[in-house]
Amino acid sequence: MPNINEIASxxxxxxxxxxxxxxxxYGSTVDETSVQVDQGxxxxxxxxxxxxxxxxxxxxxxxxxxxxxxxxxxxxxxxALKTAYEASFFGVKENVPDFSPEATIPIPNTPDDKSPQAPxxxxxxxxxxxxxxxxxxxxxxxxxxxxxxAQRDIDRFYLNSEGAARTESHSLASVYLYSKTExxxxxxxxxxxxxxxxxxxxxxxxxxxxxxxDKTISHLNYEKIKTGKYRVVFSPEAFLxxxxxxxxxxxxxxxxxxxxxxxxxxxxxxxxSSLISVCDDALHPANVGAESFDGEGTxxxxxxxxxxxxxxxxxxxxxxxxxxxxxxTGNASIGAKVSISPNFYHVFxxxxxxxxxxxxxxxxxxxxxxxxxxxxxxxxxQGSFSLPFDxxxxxxxxxxxxxxxxxxxxxLELLKSIIYVEKEVELTPGGVAPRxxxxxxxxxxx
Amino acid sequence: xxxxxxxxxxxxxxxxxxxxxxxxxxxxxxxxxTLLGLGRAAGADFIEFFLERRNYISxxxxxxxxxxxxxxxxxxxGVRVFRGKADCYVSTNNLSFSGLKTALEKGLSILGLHLPxxxxxxxxxxxxxxxxxxxxxxxxxxxxxxxSIREMGEVLLDGTAxxxxxxxxxxxxxxxxxxxxQEVLVAASDGTFARDIRLTQSVGFNLLCADGANRASIGERxxxxxxxxxxxxxxxxxxxxxxxxxxxxxxxxxxxxxxxxPIIMANHFGGVIFHEACxxxxxxxxxxxxxxxxxxxxxxxxxxxxxxxxxxxxxxxxFGTIDMDDEGMPAQRTLLIEKGVLKNFLAxxxxxxxxxxxRTGSGRRQNYxxxxxxxxxxxxxxxxxxxNEDLFASIDKGIYCKKMGGGSVGATGQFxxxxxxxxxxxxxxxxxxxxxxxxxxxxxxxxxxxSMCSQDLELAPGFCGSVSGSIYTTVGQPHIxxxxxxxxxx
Numbered sequence: 001m002p003n004i005n006e007i008a009s010x011x012x013x014x015x016x017x018x019x020x021x022x023x024x025x026y027g028s029t030v031d032e033t034s035v036q037v038d039q040g041x042x043x044x045x046x047x048x049x050x051x052x053x054x055x056x057x058x059x060x061x062x063x064x065x066x067x068x069x070x071x072x073x074x075x076x077x078x079x080a081l082k083t084a085y086e087a088s089f090f091g092v093k094e095n096v097p098d099f100s101p102e103a104t105i106p107i108p109n110t111p112d113d114k115s116p117q118a119p120x121x122x123x124x125x126x127x128x129x130x131x132x133x134x135x136x137x138x139x140x141x142x143x144x145x146x147x148x149x150a151q152r153d154i155d156r157f158y159l160n161s162e163g164a165a166r167t168e169s170h171s172l173a174s175v176y177l178y179s180k181t182e183x184x185x186x187x188x189x190x191x192x193x194x195x196x197x198x199x200x201x202x203x204x205x206x207x208x209x210x211x212x213x214d215k216t217i218s219h220l221n222y223e224k225i226k227t228g229k230y231r232v233v234f235s236p237e238a239f240l241x242x243x244x245x246x247x248x249x250x251x252x253x254x255x256x257x258x259x260x261x262x263x264x265x266x267x268x269x270x271x272x273s274s275l276i277s278v279c280d281d282a283l284h285p286a287n288v289g290a291e292s293f294d295g296e297g298t299x300x301x302x303x304x305x306x307x308x309x310x311x312x313x314x315x316x317x318x319x320x321x322x323x324x325x326x327x328x329t330g331n332a333s334i335g336a337k338v339s340i341s342p343n344f345y346h347v348f349x350x351x352x353x354x355x356x357x358x359x360x361x362x363x364x365x366x367x368x369x370x371x372x373x374x375x376x377x378x379x380x381x382q383g384s385f386s387l388p389f390d391x392x393x394x395x396x397x398x399x400x401x402x403x404x405x406x407x408x409x410x411x412l413e414l415l416k417s418i419i420y421v422e423k424e425v426e427l428t429p430g431g432v433a434p435r436x437x438x439x440x441x442x443x444x445x446x
Numbered sequence: 447x448x449x450x451x452x453x454x455x456x457x458x459x460x461x462x463x464x465x466x467x468x469x470x471x472x473x474x475x476x477x478x479x480t481l482l483g484l485g486r487a488a489g490a491d492f493i494e495f496f497l498e499r500r501n502y503i504s505x506x507x508x509x510x511x512x513x514x515x516x517x518x519x520x521x522x523x524g525v526r527v528f529r530g531k532a533d534c535y536v537s538t539n540n541l542s543f544s545g546l547k548t549a550l551e552k553g554l555s556i557l558g559l560h561l562p563x564x565x566x567x568x569x570x571x572x573x574x575x576x577x578x579x580x581x582x583x584x585x586x587x588x589x590x591x592x593x594s595i596r597e598m599g600e601v602l603l604d605g606t607a608x609x610x611x612x613x614x615x616x617x618x619x620x621x622x623x624x625x626x627x628q629e630v631l632v633a634a635s636d637g638t639f640a641r642d643i644r645l646t647q648s649v650g651f652n653l654l655c656a657d658g659a660n661r662a663s664i665g666e667r668x669x670x671x672x673x674x675x676x677x678x679x680x681x682x683x684x685x686x687x688x689x690x691x692x693x694x695x696x697x698x699x700x701x702x703x704x705x706x707x708p709i710i711m712a713n714h715f716g717g718v719i720f721h722e723a724c725x726x727x728x729x730x731x732x733x734x735x736x737x738x739x740x741x742x743x744x745x746x747x748x749x750x751x752x753x754x755x756x757x758x759x760x761x762x763x764x765f766g767t768i769d770m771d772d773e774g775m776p777a778q779r780t781l782l783i784e785k786g787v788l789k790n791f792l793a794x795x796x797x798x799x800x801x802x803x804x805r806t807g808s809g810r811r812q813n814y815x816x817x818x819x820x821x822x823x824x825x826x827x828x829x830x831x832x833x834n835e836d837l838f839a840s841i842d843k844g845i846y847c848k849k850m851g852g853g854s855v856g857a858t859g860q861f862x863x864x865x866x867x868x869x870x871x872x873x874x875x876x877x878x879x880x881x882x883x884x885x886x887x888x889x890x891x892x893x894x895x896x897s898m899c900s901q902d903l904e905l906a907p908g909f910c911g912s913v914s915g916s917i918y919t920t921v922g923q924p925h926i927x928x929x930x931x932x933x934x935x936x
Contacts, residue, residue, distance in 0.1 A: 041531055043533075044534070046537075049537075049539075050522065050815060067516075079519065083519070090595050091515065093511075178857065258617050258618045259618055336514040376863055377864050379663060382661040383661070386934045386936075388884065388886050388934070404887070405886075405934075406884055406935075408936045442704065444705070
């Protein structure tokens with residue numbers, strides 16, 4: 001792929017040729033290798049070196065058009081600019097997206113720290129070893145049907161016709177393992193774990209193996225649960241996946257589109273238990289894939305969303321910030337209609353709780369480890385959810401796996417029903433969070 | 447003395463191929479045959495190139511304005527190299543001869559193979575005459591016949607205006623449309639050389655109604671392959687009336703009381719039950735991973751005798767219709783289950799070689815960045831002998847699942863799917879609307895509980911995510927009765 005200077009040059013030359021005075025370009029290249037194994041043999045290796053850019057063009061009437069392309073040579077960029085220019089005449093007339101006012105302010109410490117990629121043979125041997133260790137961990141573990149070890153180099157850039165030019169690069173390595181058990185007279189059980197780091201050398205594969213094995217084995221002893229209301233504890237990953245499913249609460253574009261559970265007037269209102277605080281913090285030290293700017297070139301930052309249960313902020317693009325008299329927050333993508341998404345949640349206890357709860361002493365609480373089928377069971381605009389889950393019924397520290405059950409409720413009610421936020425946070429793919437205790441939720445089982 | 451015209455390895459850098467850049471035609475035969483020969487000379491057992499060009503556009507109308515027109519252009523290729531049981535897939539944006547050669551070399555080297563020495567001959571790979579489904583079926587002219595940006599906008603705005611007239615308590619109205627034009631070329635070392643054009647379109651509504659604390663959000667989507675005029679034929683008046691009626695009923699619906707019920711699932715998108723509870727488990731991908739309970743059940747009864755099911759590539763204009771799969775194999779009609787007996791699995795090339803089940807033209811992928819895998823196409827439960835009245839009359843207390851949401855199936859055969867629009871059945875009659883239901887179960891168990899099938903088979907478009915990305919598929923069924931299933935609610 002051409003480098004950013006070449007792309008900038010191609011874009012400017014072609015814009016001049018087409019009479020386009022105002023444009024911006026966001027793009028990335030990804031160089032990735034991943035491996036899978038099966039029963040002691042490499043199964044599939046995938047490698048790709050792909051690139052893509054999105055160009056936005058404003059015409060003489062200041063309406064905007066956009067086009068994405070994987071062709072970043074001069075001809076491809078010319079076609080993209082031309083297509084975007086044609087589309088611009090059908091662009092919105094009101095609240096037209098514009099350059100971010102922060103697209104040119106300096107960013108300290110833009111990451112440019114790639115780790116050297118390991119040979120594929122090393123990836124395969126590490127994953128084969130991981131599979132082998134899982135298979136010998138317990139006689140009931142008969143296979144690791146889903147597994148993968150990947151390394152990835154990512155380069156991102158943003159530039160515009162007013163002189164903005166941002167680049168950053170970083171590397172990521174990740175592993176996932178998902179093992180399955182088979183025992184005579186019992187249903188197959190399964191569980192998995194995931195780890196991510198900046199480099200393969202620092203990737204905690206051993207921790208991933210142990211977590212996968214421990215979880216899978218913990219599901220061997222399973223029972224149906226009686227339908228009813230239970231005190232529920234969400235694992236960090238489960239709580240963050242639910243929070244992510246209802247992220248329209250904090251999304252300024254969704255709010256302006258009336259596609260949110262919040263309204264602009266909700267800022268300052270108590271929406272959750274005073275025990276909890278939530279930030280979106282792309283630059284959190286635990287965020288190994290931290291990005292320093294968003295799709296509009298706005299620097300990312302820490303944004304307080306909930307403090308002591310009070311709604312304190314929204315996530316903004318340049319456009320929503322202008323309309324809502326706020327500042328952009330570095331959460332925008334580039335597009336014909338700019339979309340907004342969270343970067344990295346940080347959930348934490350807002351204050352010391354009057355009561356200390358523990359799975360070691362609690363009686364008959366449901367510990368939800370992993371929520372499934374969020375795309376089907378979440379009604380994000382209604383606030384309700386009904387979801388299958390992996391988890392255990394826990395009685396004074398003794399865990400019994402739950403077979404085939406769902407948890408249901410209303411997310412806003414759930415936030416207010418938080419009775420305890422543990423102190424220890426865990427890293428998950430979507431952020432960091434502790435376990436969250438909910439007073440009562442409906443569980444459907446037997 | 448004979449002089450050979452065979453290509454020598456050291457001649458590769460001097461080759462000048464001039465393939466047609468804006469079309470995958472016969473001019474691609476020579477460079478691809480050379481690269482396939484190069485891969486064979488390096489010791490690969492099998493090599494396949496997949497080339498793709500895509501022209502996509504989406505359009506969004508919100509309330510009474512067009513708020514997004516998003517074109518997207520993509521070009522890329524993937525090369526898959528097999529050596530023994532292992533395979534390697536490398537993708538690239540660079541479709542020049544040197545770009546494809548670089549990708550091939552990378553794939554070979556990952557599998558421990560190296561290019562032949564300079565003096566080695568490159569074996570000739572004789573590709574078949576280009577099997578050009580696009581030209582043969584008149585697809586080359588499709589793209590210009592599709593709706594223009596202006597027409598897209600006009601249709602969607604007419605649609606949302608009609609929705610406004612039909613619905614009450616409207617908080618937001620959306621109409622979305624996309625057109626996905628894809629040209630593909632497959633060349634493989636077994637001589638496969640085939641080209642196709644696919645045209646997939648989809649249009650639909652999303653309606654959010656609110657009255658105080660009561661909220662209802664309902665979506666409806668139509669989809670099509672092969673008809674450039676699709677958007678012009680969209681009956682948005684009927685669609686808006688249906689969605690407005692559904693939202694009106696669900697706005698004040700009670701939450702479903704959780705438990706185990708007999709249910710009736712409507713036709714159309716109700717077919718998601720078979721897609722999740724059985725279809726995925728008949729893909730050879732699942733046999734390879736040992737994540738299907740049906741792996742060794744071919745020829746055995748795995749479902750109620752009332753159930754027959756098909757997966758096919760050629761249903762006219764249906765969302766999952768393909769003339770050839772992404773490995774260049776002609777699509778076929780595959781009988782999956784006949785009167786409860788498992789007849790066939792869905793196999794791609796790799797799945798076939800690893801499991802022994804014959805290929806069924808089911809090798810599909812989202813785009814060039816994915817290797818093909820065994821995937822569903824148009825999958826449906828066949829019509830049965832009963833009437834809808836028979837189905838309802840057989841239930842004293844149960845749930846009518848009129849409109850299904852999405853679902854998923856896990857590694858142990860447990861499946862789930864959401865219900866967007868449901869009603870209580872009491873003494874054979876529909877009595878009141880219900881919301882918040884999700885159905886869960888185990889594939890092995892549920893297949894024997896689909897005990898009655900009606901006669902009103904209808905297909906519906908869907909999007910299916912799996913190992914080779916998100917693809918267009920069709921689900922379908924007549925009205926069916928499930929004797930009992932766990933319904934999650936409050």
